């Protein structure tokens with residue numbers, strides 16, 4: 001009798017351990033996929049914003065390769081160490097800067113009309129380089 005209940009409680013303990021291991025594995029997996037999202041999903045979720053800002057973050061999400069080739073003319077490259085227009089949309093910087101949103105929306109429209117990136121660079125330079 002006592003051996004039987006012993007083995008039953010050992011069984012329960014084993015199940016609890018298995019369950020905990022499963023939870024731990026799930027947590028590690030979630031952390032891992034969060035880390036992957038943080039590096040792959042380069043920019044903030046557009047749904048955090050409205051109007052023009054939403055449109056600009058949407059461009060950044062859809063065309064990160066394009067924005068990585070473009071310069072931002074808002075001065076953030078000096079103040080915040082940004083290397084391209086894409087960097088402005090990794091944080092909420094893009095939401096606070098009319099130059100950033102304007103550039104991204106313009107770039108997105110041109111790009112979706114088939115304008116090559118180097119031409120978009122030139123157009124943005126012309127439009128924004130002198131203080132926008």
Ligand SMILES: [Zn+2]
Pocket residue numbers: 072073074075076077082088093097100
């Ligand atoms: Zn900027």
